[in-house]
Amino acid sequence: MRVTFLSYLRLQTKRAVKVLPAMLVLGALLFAALTAFSVYAHEARVNDPASRRLRVGIAGEEGNPYMTLAGMALKNDSISSSAEILRVTEAEAQQMIRAGDLDACVILPEGFFEAIGVGEHKQIRYLTSPYRTGIGRSVMRGVASSISKILLACENSIYGVQKFISDNGLDRNAVDESNVLILRYFTKALDRDALFETVAESPSGGLSADGHTVLSAFVFIMMIWGGGAFSLYRADSKAVRDFLAFSGLSPVRQACAGLILHTALCTFGLIVPAMIFAAVCNALCPGAFEAAFSSGVFAFVLRVLAASAVFSAASYFFYTAAGNGAGGLLLHAFFGLTVGYLSGCFYPITFFSPAVRAVFSLLPGAAAIRFISSFDLFSFFILLFWLLLFASSALVLSGVKRGRRAA
Amino acid sequence: MADLEIVSVEKRYKNKKVLTGATLRENAGQCIGILGKNGSGKSTLLQILAGILPRDGGSFSFMGKDMFSDGKARAGAIGYVPQGTPLYEELTARDHLRLCGRPVGEILSGRFVKLLGVGEYLDLRVSRMSGGMKKRLAIAMALSGEQKLLLLDEPSLALDLPCKAELHRSLSDYAREGGTVLLVTHDLQEIAACDKLYILRDGVLVSCPKDGDLSAIAERMG
Numbered sequence: 001m002r003v004t005f006l007s008y009l010r011l012q013t014k015r016a017v018k019v020l021p022a023m024l025v026l027g028a029l030l031f032a033a034l035t036a037f038s039v040y041a042h043e044a045r046v047n048d049p050a051s052r053r054l055r056v057g058i059a060g061e062e063g064n065p066y067m068t069l070a071g072m073a074l075k076n077d078s079i080s081s082s083a084e085i086l087r088v089t090e091a092e093a094q095q096m097i098r099a100g101d102l103d104a105c106v107i108l109p110e111g112f113f114e115a116i117g118v119g120e121h122k123q124i125r126y127l128t129s130p131y132r133t134g135i136g137r138s139v140m141r142g143v144a145s146s147i148s149k150i151l152l153a154c155e156n157s158i159y160g161v162q163k164f165i166s167d168n169g170l171d172r173n174a175v176d177e178s179n180v181l182i183l184r185y186f187t188k189a190l191d192r193d194a195l196f197e198t199v200a201e202s203p204s205g206g207l208s209a210d211g212h213t214v215l216s217a218f219v220f221i222m223m224i225w226g227g228g229a230f231s232l233y234r235a236d237s238k239a240v241r242d243f244l245a246f247s248g249l250s251p252v253r254q255a256c257a258g259l260i261l262h263t264a265l266c267t268f269g270l271i272v273p274a275m276i277f278a279a280v281c282n283a284l285c286p287g288a289f290e291a292a293f294s295s296g297v298f299a300f301v302l303r304v305l306a307a308s309a310v311f312s313a314a315s316y317f318f319y320t321a322a323g324n325g326a327g328g329l330l331l332h333a334f335f336g337l338t339v340g341y342l343s344g345c346f347y348p349i350t351f352f353s354p355a356v357r358a359v360f361s362l363l364p365g366a367a368a369i370r371f372i373s374s375f376d377l378f379s380f381f382i383l384l385f386w387l388l389l390f391a392s393s394a395l396v397l398s399g400v401k402r403g404r405r406a407a
Numbered sequence: 408m409a410d411l412e413i414v415s416v417e418k419r420y421k422n423k424k425v426l427t428g429a430t431l432r433e434n435a436g437q438c439i440g441i442l443g444k445n446g447s448g449k450s451t452l453l454q455i456l457a458g459i460l461p462r463d464g465g466s467f468s469f470m471g472k473d474m475f476s477d478g479k480a481r482a483g484a485i486g487y488v489p490q491g492t493p494l495y496e497e498l499t500a501r502d503h504l505r506l507c508g509r510p511v512g513e514i515l516s517g518r519f520v521k522l523l524g525v526g527e528y529l530d531l532r533v534s535r536m537s538g539g540m541k542k543r544l545a546i547a548m549a550l551s552g553e554q555k556l557l558l559l560d561e562p563s564l565a566l567d568l569p570c571k572a573e574l575h576r577s578l579s580d581y582a583r584e585g586g587t588v589l590l591v592t593h594d595l596q597e598i599a600a601c602d603k604l605y606i607l608r609d610g611v612l613v614s615c616p617k618d619g620d621l622s623a624i625a626e627r628m629g
Contacts, residue, residue, distance in 0.1 A: 002482055002508045002552075011498065011506050018497050239491030243548075246457045246487045247507075248478075 003247035009257045016265040055101065057088040060108035093127060252396075255316065262312040317397050408471070410435035411556065411587060413612075416465030418451055425451050427610030428465070433603060435470065435555065438578060438588040440601035442615065447607045449591040450490060453558050456589070457487040469556050469587075486549030490560040492541050493548075496534040500525055500544050503533070507551035514551045522580040523547045539570030543577055550581075557581065559590040563597055575600045 088096065093105035107125040109115075115122050244254055314335050319328030409432040418426040425448040433439055443449045454460040456467055456474070458481055467474045474481045494503060504511045504525070515526045525547045528540055536544070542562055549557060562578075563571050575596060578588055582602070592598060604615040 003506055004508055007506050007508055011495070011502060014502055015495060015497060239489045239493040240495075242454070242457075242459055242489040243487070243493035243545075245459050246489075248482060 003244055003249045005249065005253050005257060008244070008249055008254070009260065012257055012261045016261045020265060020268070055084045055086060055103050057086045057093045057096065057102050057105035058108070059088050059090045059093050059105055060112065061110050062089070097127060255320070258316050259313055262316055266312060313393075321397075409433055410470055411439075411589070412466070412468045413456065414466045416452065416455060416467065417463040417610075418448065418455060418460070419463050424610055426455075426463075426465075429607065429610065429612045431605060431612050433587075435587045436582055436585050437602040438582045438590070438600060439603045439605065440598055441589065441591045441605050441607055441612070442593070442598065443591075443607035448610060449607050450560050452607065453487070453560050453589070453591055454489075457481075457485065457558055459487075483552055484554055485556045485558060486546070486552075486554035487558045488542075488545045488549050488560065488562065490564065492533075493545055494533045494541055497532060499530050499532050500536075500547075501529045503544060503548055504529075504551065507548055509551055514547070517550065517553050518584060519550045519553060519581055519586055520547045522584065523550075523577050537570055538566040539573040542566065542570070542574050546577070550586075555585065556587045556589065559588060559592075561591055561593065563592065563594040571596055 086102070088102070088105060090105075090107055093102060093107070096102035097105065105127045107127065109122055109124070112122050112124070241251075241254070245251065315328065315332045318331035318335065322328040322331055411431070411433045413429060413431040415428040415430055416426050417424070417428060429448075429452055431439070441449050441452070451460060455462045458475070458478060462475070469484050472480045472484065474485065501511055504514050507514060511529075514520055515529075523543045523546060525544055528536065531540070533541060533544070546557065546559075546562075557578075559578075562574060566574065571594070578590075579600065582588055590597065590601070592601075598604065601617070604617055605612045606615045607613075
């Protein structure tokens with residue numbers, strides 16, 4: 001007998017179709033559970049006074065008296081009612097944001113106050129938690145207001161100095177110099193916004209908090225989906241491999257067919273529940289889920305096919321390498337978590353050191369995030385290259401492993 | 408010259424020699440049993456004959472054709488059922504036969520496959536089949552191209568008595584129709600059903616008289 005690639009593919013398709021309903025149900029349940037969880041978490045956050053209070057850090061030049069002044073100004077400012085202000089270093093801020101101890105951090109560059117005092121243009125960076133990017137704008141409004149107050153305080157001080165000089169008949173040159181300072185501050189005070197600009201150093205690598213939530217959910221679903229596909233490999237025993245090898249179907253061809261089917265199955269099994277769920281939500285609560293969910297679904301769908309190919313190749317290799325579905329499932333889950341984490345799916349990779357970041361940026365999740373962020377043709381080809389490399393590597397490894405088993 | 412000739416087949420795993428020169432010469436139309444202790448190399452020998460495992464030496468011919476060098480001739484002449492059941496639980500017998508690259512009707516009307524009675528449960532899922540039905544389906548797949556030599560690796564493993572009887576009946580019919588069965592077994596009923604017996608010991612095949620009692624056979628196996 002001669003088993004051909006097409007006849008094997010047809011048989012595997014039939015198996016995949018049989019698994020599909022279970023995967024659709026699983027996908028739908030997951031989407032429902034995740035949405036319910038996020039709605040519950042959101043409600044809890046809104047209703048909890050403690051969680052509504054933001055923890056905002058301010059980082060800048062150590063030992064600079066202006067920094068102390070800025071910290072005090074922020075504490076006395078309008079945002080202090082809704083935020084707790086902490087003096088931190090940039091490294092501490094990154095660590096605290098990762099740990100969820102800080103919601104945002106304003107990073108003032110070295111010599112910031114002196115520079116804007118003489119009218120030099122400066123940039124303020126701010127970091128926000130990937131879960132609370134929405135607060136960035138309000139925090140920066142508060143920061144701008146506080147800096148204006150610092151400038152005003154400086155003006156009042158100079159007025160005071162000037163009054164003291166004139167009242168006491170002191171040096172005329174000192175009065176002239178103070179006048180120059182006042183003029184400069186008045187001029188700049190009229191156009192304070194031009195003195196500094198705020199730059200959102202997106203800690204999420206260009207991806208919104210929703211994007212991270214979606215990607216996190218995605219990795220989670222991928223792991224569960226690995227479980228769904230488990231049944232496809234359960235009966236793929238050594239006897240089957242020996243039988244197929246004897247029948248002339250090479251291990252690489254077996255792996256190829258498995259990969260094609262796995263990718264198709266998982267892509268379909270993930271997109272369809274997402275679409276159905278979005279449609280149901282929009283029909284039941286028009287508008288309620290629109291902003292939060294529809295964009296998430298769109299982003300999700302965009303990521304599905306590319307990532308499915310990579311995860312399929314990887315999981316196929318794991319199932320083959322482990323020799324049984326259960327072991328493969330564990331490896332698959334571990335892989336999903338690791339790649340998701342290192343790619344910045346759970347936390348932004350900007351939190352890692354540049355050297356580590358350079359390596360991690362090669363991972364498929366990071367490539368997908370870059371692609372979604374930029375969405376240009378060049379990025380697409382770069383992403384495609386990496387996906388093909390990952391998929392083909394896993395494929396070759398599966399083939400070799402399967403070949404050894406067959407032997 | 409015998410129809411089935413296995414001459415000086417050798418196989419080594421790293422430093423361990425499993426087969427040191429396995430030789431067997433028999434005529435077609437028989438059921439030949441290969442016995443041996445666990446780990447003696449019975450399955451290895453069958454895998455080498457099936458072309459799955461590379462050999463370190465030796466030759467194998469059937470009906471005058473070299474089976475090692477001619478892969479196409481081997482696929483046309485040999486059917487192989489490995490240890491275990493090479494089937495997918497959620498699919499039917501028909502689905503499995505479709506895998507074999509020939510129309511299902513054509514396979515079922517074949518001289519040997521007809522004897523297995525797979526047509527009676529064509530649309531039954533494997534998960535609902537008895538052990539005997541599964542084994543007969545696997546054999547039907549192996550014989551879908553009218554192969555005249557059937558290599559079976561412990562076909563009775565985990566089968567109950569009626570299933571074993573059913574399987575042995577099918578194998579006897581196959582041999583009667585001119586097919587040759589080379590089977591690796593530990594099963595007493597299968598040993599009794601074989602026309603010839605060989606024991607694989609120290610890497611070589613030793614002919615074993617069928618009339619010897621069990622203790623004599625066990626003694627020969629070492």
